[in-house]
Structure formats: structure tokens, C-alpha cells
Amino acid sequence: MEEQTLLQFAPFSSAVDAGFWHHFTQLKLDVLQLNDQAVPMAGSFTNSDTPGLPPRLHVEYNALERRQVPSSWSCHATGKVINTNTIEEFRNRSKQDLLRESAASLWEAITSGRALEDPSLLASFLLFTFADLKKYHYYYWFAFPAFTFPKVMYTKPPQTLSEAFTPKEVSSLLTSYMSQETECDRGFFSITKCGEECAIHPLRDYPSLRTAAKDPDREVYLGISDPSTLPSNPGWTLRNLLTLAAVQWSQQWRSHKVLCLRVITRSGVQNAMHSLVLDVDLGDEADSLLPSEMPPSLGWEKNERGKMGPRMVNLSANMDPTKLAESAVDLNLKLMRWRVAPQLDLGIIHRTRCLLLGSGTLGCAVARCLMGWGVRHLTLVDNGKVSYSNPVRQNLYTFKDCQNGGRYKAVAAAEALLEIFPKMNSKGVVLSIPMPGHTIGESLLKQVKEDVAALEQLIEEHDAVFLLMDSRESRWLPTVIGAAKEKLVLTAALGFDSFLVMRHGMRQAGTGSPQPASTAIPRDSIPGHMLGCYFCNDVVAPGNSTHDRTLDQQCTVTRPGVSYLAAGHVTEMLVATLQHPDKGFAEASVQEHGGVKEGVLGPVPHSLRGFLGRHQLLTPASTAFDQCSGCCSQVLNAYKDEGFEFLLKVFNSTAYLEEVSGLNKLHQCVCMTSQSEGGSSVVVSNNGKSK
Numbered sequence: 001m002e003e004q005t006l007l008q009f010a011p012f013s014s015a016v017d018a019g020f021w022h023h024f025t026q027l028k029l030d031v032l033q034l035n036d037q038a039v040p041m042a043g044s045f046t047n048s049d050t051p052g053l054p055p056r057l058h059v060e061y062n063a064l065e066r067r068q069v070p071s072s073w074s075c076h077a078t079g080k081v082i083n084t085n086t087i088e089e090f091r092n093r094s095k096q097d098l099l100r101e102s103a104a105s106l107w108e109a110i111t112s113g114r115a116l117e118d119p120s121l122l123a124s125f126l127l128f129t130f131a132d133l134k135k136y137h138y139y140y141w142f143a144f145p146a147f148t149f150p151k152v153m154y155t156k157p158p159q160t161l162s163e164a165f166t167p168k169e170v171s172s173l174l175t176s177y178m179s180q181e182t183e184c185d186r187g188f189f190s191i192t193k194c195g196e197e198c199a200i201h202p203l204r205d206y207p208s209l210r211t212a213a214k215d216p217d218r219e220v221y222l223g224i225s226d227p228s229t230l231p232s233n234p235g236w237t238l239r240n241l242l243t244l245a246a247v248q249w250s251q252q253w254r255s256h257k258v259l260c261l262r263v264i265t266r267s268g269v270q271n272a273m274h275s276l277v278l279d280v281d282l283g284d285e286a287d288s289l290l291p292s293e294m295p296p297s298l299g300w301e302k303n304e305r306g307k308m309g310p311r312m313v314n315l316s317a318n319m320d321p322t323k324l325a326e327s328a329v330d331l332n333l334k335l336m337r338w339r340v341a342p343q344l345d346l347g348i349i350h351r352t353r354c355l356l357l358g359s360g361t362l363g364c365a366v367a368r369c370l371m372g373w374g375v376r377h378l379t380l381v382d383n384g385k386v387s388y389s390n391p392v393r394q395n396l397y398t399f400k401d402c403q404n405g406g407r408y409k410a411v412a413a414a415e416a417l418l419e420i421f422p423k424m425n426s427k428g429v430v431l432s433i434p435m436p437g438h439t440i441g442e443s444l445l446k447q448v449k450e451d452v453a454a455l456e457q458l459i460e461e462h463d464a465v466f467l468l469m470d471s472r473e474s475r476w477l478p479t480v481i482g483a484a485k486e487k488l489v490l491t492a493a494l495g496f497d498s499f500l501v502m503r504h505g506m507r508q509a510g511t512g513s514p515q516p517a518s519t520a521i522p523r524d525s526i527p528g529h530m531l532g533c534y535f536c537n538d539v540v541a542p543g544n545s546t547h548d549r550t551l552d553q554q555c556t557v558t559r560p561g562v563s564y565l566a567a568g569h570v571t572e573m574l575v576a577t578l579q580h581p582d583k584g585f586a587e588a589s590v591q592e593h594g595g596v597k598e599g600v601l602g603p604v605p606h607s608l609r610g611f612l613g614r615h616q617l618l619t620p621a622s623t624a625f626d627q628c629s630g631c632c633s634q635v636l637n638a639y640k641d642e643g644f645e646f647l648l649k650v651f652n653s654t655a656y657l658e659e660v661s662g663l664n665k666l667h668q669c670v671c672m673t674s675q676s677e678g679g680s681s682v683v684v685s686n687n688g689k690s691k
Helices: 018-032 087-092 095-112 119-123 167-178 203-212 237-249 284-288 321-329 331-339 346-351 361-372 409-420 442-461 473-484 560-579 633-642 644-652 654-661 663-676
Strands: 013-016 039-045 056-059 075-084 125-132 137-147 153-160 188-194 197-201 218-225 255-261 264-266 269-271 276-281 297-300 311-314 353-357 377-382 425-430 464-467 488-494 498-503 607-611 616-618
Touching: 013 018, 018 075, 018 125, 018 331, 075 087, 075 119, 087 125, 095 119, 095 125, 095 137, 095 237, 095 297, 119 188, 119 237, 137 237, 167 188, 167 197, 188 203, 197 203, 203 218, 203 237, 218 237, 237 255, 331 346, 346 560, 353 361, 353 442, 361 377, 361 409, 361 488, 361 560, 377 409, 377 442, 409 425, 442 473, 442 644, 464 473, 464 560, 473 488, 473 633, 488 560, 498 560, 560 607, 633 644, 633 654, 644 654, 654 663
Parallel strands: 013 056, 075 125, 218 255, 353 377, 353 464, 377 425, 464 488
Antiparallel strands: 039 056, 039 075, 125 137, 137 297, 137 311, 153 276, 188 197, 188 218, 255 276, 264 269, 488 498, 498 607, 607 616
16 A cells, blocks of 8 residues: 555656757867866756656757756756766766765755755756767766655645646646746746635745645645656656755645646647646655755666666767868867867967968978868969879879879869868969069060969968979069068978978068168077078079979979978978967077977977988078078068069069179179188178178
């Protein structure tokens, strides 16, 4: 007979929105990292499910947002999530200890009275997880802590609302419950019934309401929004409400009237007739509950097989492959940030627009390295076509790109980047770069002018410019334009078993020219605005080096590994510059172990000279040259003042460039000095002055 009068409760089942796992992934990578401490989250439940459905606790996509507020038709549940870092920890961690810790928080809220002020604590829950972010597999287990003591008995069989209330009382009850002006918690509340009028009150008012209910016609109920749809079993939330009643009010009352409100809305009409009205007795056991002694608890959810165990959701099969790739490709970078370099600013890398002039061996390798660092905006420029010798050395091309005369390199490379990662913003531009000493005939004048304008526009639209061409003079025009437009310019050049990587000096805002070099080179470091460019160590202007080339001179004859070393170093130089507090103005050390300001990724050298034959790497630094053919103020001012007319004169005559830059006077000075000293050698410093 006792089993028939024992009140049994319908447990919760979890219902997790797929969007929650996407938000949780970002929380894990950007905030939690290796932290396995509990993180607050929110859930909700309703009392409006169709009969036959189990009680469900909903976890929405925004459950981790601290200000997440349930809809006006749902009830708030307070929860927390604990994430483990390995699947072994998820499997081996004591589930009893986890449940006990969660129940202890609930017990403290009940005994201290906090649950009266915030009744959503009575619907608390725990989410225990492990996220395999490489496969997008999420292992999880919900716990809905509740106490097994005291045992709750019926004093009479449950009644439906239609049996216990008149239609007018039901209407009054629903009007009060649906009122948006009600300030009480929607999940737990008190109810008064006086005559045929019903009203909803906050749960904390229950003792005063019941004490004042001396009139036989006035009744007071404990109320819940019941997530259960079973005909005789209320939802899990009532168990903790009755525990609260036993702890807080057992000295006054052991029996209580309970209304488990269930409201289904159809065609705008609310129907609550399947709600339950209970008369319960907490018994003498309620007197033995002590705040200092927490009763036993239970609450782990069964899995989909009805067994005690976790669940697993696999989102990889249901995700858009492009979005899956978008989230996964940056995983290594985010792991790098929270394991090694927490100050790493991935956003500035992601936003940097890179222009790659040259789509050959260096261009392909640099593009791949930049993608690995999270650069998403790449423009490749080249006027050549893919030949049969290219794909084995240039990793963005295949055999198909060589056929039928070959595809344009820039276009094929840009499309290859999209094949690798569809969310890349990559573009290929077929363009010839005019060069000093390469005479421009009348028939080519219009095309060359258009090419210059196109190059100027491309450099203007990008933040970093890479000079990755295979001739010296092809780097001159972008060097001049980059300096004039105050862009970050980087150069990589190859020899047979050596390479050069360097960043050009960053020009002062508004000047477009380097600060004049001082007579003495700084002893310890060179400020970024005083660093030289690719041409600053030359005492002759670049000329036509492609005329009458033999076969071995037409190709870059280099050891295969050199290009990858150079590509990696020039990419790392860009990223280190972006992560430095002074960006392009970062100072460079002139000593091997100079004490200069460092960024997140360390100091930024001016140049790197690698020698594969000796496996040696040097980091020389030099100041800007006052007569540099690429970045001196005379050249930049002539370019700004005369524009294409100045460039055309340079294209047709290298001697004109030497005249503008002052190199011709330097040559005369050197010759005169050499003659006066009887042919003795003369050393020219970086600032162009003889020593």
C-alpha cells in the first residue's frame, strides 16, 4: 500500500541545440583553453509540451551568455559546464564526486534561503563534457541534482485541475499566470485561491500567505510550471521544491497543497485542464533534516540506450564543409595562442591584406605559409604561364596547369588557394611590371602606363607587399611605390645555396621618405624609419639583367630547399612585425644579441642572409642610403611630382635614375678620390660618404 502512495517524479531529459556546441567551441579555444573550472550557463524548460513527451531541459545556442534570458513562455534553469581536456579524464573522473559537488551548491541555496530569492536554483543542472575539436565529436553527460530525502507521500490520489478547480477559478489562475506584470519566477511560485479568484505570488511569500489563510475559503498552494506530461507523476523540479519546504517550513507545516501547472496553447487558447493538484505529506522525517547534513542525492541522466552513461554528438557530418573548414583551419593558431603565446593577436594577421608580386617558387611557398598563419586576403601578381618544369618546385601548380600552353600563374595559384580553403579571399592578376633599363617603345607606351596604374592601385589596396620576383630590376618600381605610399614592403631573393630576406625601412607618415641617415650608424640598434631598402647597399642603379641570358640564367638555379627556407623566413618576418608593438617601425639590432624592444614573437631583424652550404644564418642591419636608387628622397619626390613621366625616363635610361638619386656624383667622387690617392681603395659607407 505504501508503494501506491509514494510520490514519484519524472526525470529530465536534455535537449541541446546544435548551435550551442559551436559557441562552446569558441569558448574552449578563446576563453577556457586548458582551464577545467566550472563555467556558468543557463537552461530552460517549459510546461507546455504535448502529452507523451518526456520532461526536457533545453540548452539553447546562447546558453553560455551571462545575460541570456529565457523567453516569456519558458522557465529559467541555472547550470554550469565543466569541460575536461582529454577523453581519459572525461571517462575516469569520479561522477559521484561531480554530482556531490553540484548537489552541495544546491543544498547551500536551499538551506541559506537563496533559493527563495532565486527559485531557478531549484532547477540547477551540471553539464560535464569533453570536446574533440579535430573531429567535432562532443561527449557530454547531464546531471540534474535532487535529494532522495525526505520521502514524499500522497494523502489522496492526484487530481486534475478540472476536478479541483471550477472553470472560473482556472480562468483566473491562467490570467494571473500569463500576466507579464507578475514579478515572480515563472518556474516556482505560490498560489492563493479565495472564492473564485486565484493569484500568483513569489515563492518567498508562501509562509506569510499560508499563515494569513485562516479563512476556510482561502487556500494556499505551492506552484510549479510542470515540465512533465505524465498523468500521475510531476516533473523533477518538484522534488527540490519539496526539499526546500521540508528544510524551511517543516516546523510549521508537514503537509502541503501543490499545483503542477501545465498549459498548452492551441489557436491562441490556453488549456490547463491536465495540470495536477496534489496533497502531499513530508512526514516526520522532515524534522530530522539538518542544514549541516546534506541528504543523499541523485540525478545523472541516462543515455539514449536507457543506461547510465554519457552521450556523444557528431557535428562534422551535419556541418557545411566550408564552415567546418573555416573553424578548423585556425585551430592550430588558437592552440598556439593559449598554450604558448597568450598575447598573440590573430585578428591583425587575419585582417592584413597581402600583395605577392611574383607567383613562382617563392610566391607559391609564401602564399602557403601566409595561409597557415591565418592571412585570408591574398593577391598574386605575375605575367608568366605555368611550364612543365614548374609543378615539382612550385607547390600551387599541377600537371594540368601546364597543358595547352600553360595557364597564367597568378590565376592558377589564386584558384589553387581556393581549392585548399574555399573561404580564402584570393585573386590572381596578370600584370607585367615595368623595369629600369627596359626601353619602352611608342607602341608599348599605353600598355605600360596602364600596368603602372594597375600596380599603384594594387599597392594602395594592400597592407603588406612581398617582392618575390626573379630579377633585381623588377623590384625597383614596387619599392618606390611602396615607400611613397608608406606600405610595409618585404623582399625575398634566392641564390644557388643562399637567400636574402629583408623588410624595407618604414617611411614616416606623411613624408614617404626615410629620415636622412646620420653620419654614424647607431651603436646598438637602428630605428625602423632609418632602415634601408633592397637597393640601399647598391652604388649603381638597377639595369636590364635579362638581356641575352643563357638557359641557366633564364631560370632561378637554386637548391630546392632554399626557396622554402626563404619563404618561411619572410612570412615569419611579416608576422613578427605585425605582433611587435611598433609594427613596421620596430627597431633592428646591429649586434648578434642586441638588446632591442621585442614583440610577442621576439625581435624583428632588418634582414636575414642564409647560407645553406654552411648552414649559417646572419642578421645584418643597415641604415638607409642618401643616394639610394629606390627610396631616397630625391627619387620619391621626383615620382610624386612627375608621376609616370619620371618613371618613363627611368625605364628608358638607368643613367637618368643615377642622376636623380645622386649616384653619378658619388661615382665621380669615388673616381677623383681614387686618382688622388694613386689608385688606393676607397670604402663607401651606407650613407654614401667615403671613409
